[in-house]
Amino acid sequence: MPRNNRRRFGSVRQLPSGRWQVRYYDPETGERRPDEETYATKTDAEVRLSQLEADISRGVWTDPDAGKVNFGEYATTWLKERKLEETTRERNEGVLRLHIKPQLGERFLSEITAPRVRAWRTKLLESGVGEPTVVKAYQMLRAIMNTAVDDELIKRNPCRIPGADTYDVPERPVLTVPEVYSVAASIQLQWKALVLLTAFTTLRLGELAALRRRDVDLGARVLWVRRNQAELSSGKLVTKAPKSRAGFRPVAFPEMIVPDLEHHLEHHAAAGQEGRFFVGPRGGRLRRSNFRDDWVAARTKAGVSEEVHFHDLRHTGNTLASQSGASTRELMTRMGHSTTKAALIYQHMTSDRDRTIADKMGDAAREALEKDAPPEATGTDGARED
Structure with a gap:
């Protein structure tokens, strides 16, 4: 027969196997229940019973069966x-x-x-x-x-691996300004403005794909980011608002690319103020797949490393803006970082300062082009027509 050792809170008893079992009253149901484990000695069982009593009195006891959820x-x-x-x-x-x-x-x-x-x-x-x-x-x-x-189903989170929630992002390639212009001169004319705007405004592809004519102010040299386009794995395109207030923003661009944008508006953008600034080859929505092959061909023709992805144009622009004197806060605003801090900074940043950054980017680009780039790559006068 099992041997009982009753206490006011619960009891311990020795089982036929020789091990000791702890029993106590469930604080939620009032029913007596056994502990999940048995113990080698009576002392071990009594220590466990004391622990259970302390947990219940402090309100930290968790029902062992609560975690039995798939x-x-x-x-x-x-x-x-x-x-x-x-x-x-x-x-x-x-x-x-x-x-x-x-x-x-x-x-x-x-x-x-x-x-x-x-x-x-x-x-x-x-x-x-x-x-x-x-x-x-x-x-x-x-x-x-x-x-x-x-939900009080488990006592403690088992995910406690130091450093497992972060990883070191590998350094991405940065193009030189002559390389940017070389690729822009090598790609189909429909995508030239896309290359230049990505490099000099650092907008995301989805933000550029969602631009309308009315979002592009050539006189003020500003793009207004009001929406973003995303592509699901099913191929469905979704146009949505930016994730945060910081995503709604004006982004200035240098004067030197204005002729390229004027050419694009005249020959490639959709009609009307609500017409999309960038469209696909057949007049539909812009997708990455629309120009992927053209990007690879232009990159190869320009002699740019095959490791360079289209997204690296954004990284290139951010680097150029930083080198042109933009502060961390100004960079966060241009990039549209969706944090509370970035949103507050955006509200207080003046468009004049943003235009100054764009001008410095343009000056640095023009200086680099004068040194290294072929003359025909600096404008649209000699551009190919469709």
């Missing part, structure tokens, strides 16, 4: 309840489906321990999943488990 179902509900943009939701659904659920989806929340999280992350890296994707997956898993803590 992680996959919990994570799906967690994501469904989040208010997210279509593109962000699509990315998160992909990360959850491809990188989290395969290893953890069938387990209970309580079974996802710190060692299991470490093993999951290691397996992802060893299987060849890129570090940025692994970081995103880890961040999502940690957020899900934080909610589980808040």
Whole structure:
């Protein structure tokens, strides 16, 4: 027969196996329940009983059965309840489906321990999943488990790997101004203004794709960013407002590219004030796929490294703006960084100062071109016509 040792709070008893069991009263139901584990000695069991009594009296006790919730179902509900943009939701659904659920989806929340999280992350890296994707997956898993803590399903978040939520972004190539103009002179005329504006305004492709004629003020030399275009994996194009107040912004450009923009408006932009500034080859919406082959061909013709991506034009422009004297705050504003601090800075930054930055960028570009670039690459006078 089991041997009992009753106490006011609970009891310990020795089982036929010789191990000791702890029993106590559930503070929520009032029913007596056994602890999840058994113990080798009576002393160990009594220590555990004292710990349980202390946890309950301090209000930090968690129902051991609360964590017996299927992680996959919990994570799906967690994501469904989040208010997210279509593109962000699509990315998160992909990360959850491809990188989290395969290893953890069938387990209970309580079974996802710190060692299991470490093993999951290691397996992802060893299987060849890129570090940025692994970081995103880890961040999502940690957020899900934080909610589980808040829901009192688990006591502590098991995602506690130092440095696992960040990664070192590799340095991207920076083009010289002559290289920018060489690529612009080598690409189809329909995309020349796209190359120059990306380099000298550092707008994102989605922001450029969403520009209308009325957003381009050649007299003031300013582009007004009012919306952004995103492409889902299904191919669907979504036009949306910028993520934050900082995304709504005027961005100045240097005078030297005005002739190229005038040429583009006359020959390539859609008609009307609401007409898109950039359109696809057949008059439709601009997509990255519209000009990808032309970009590669122009990059090759210009002798630019194949490691240079179109997005590196934005990086090039940011570098040029910094070299032209833009402060960190001014750079954040031009780039449209979506943080509270960036938004407040944007509200107080004057367009005159932004135009000064653009002018300095233009001066630096003109000086570099005079030294290295062929004369025919500096304007549209000798440009090819459609």
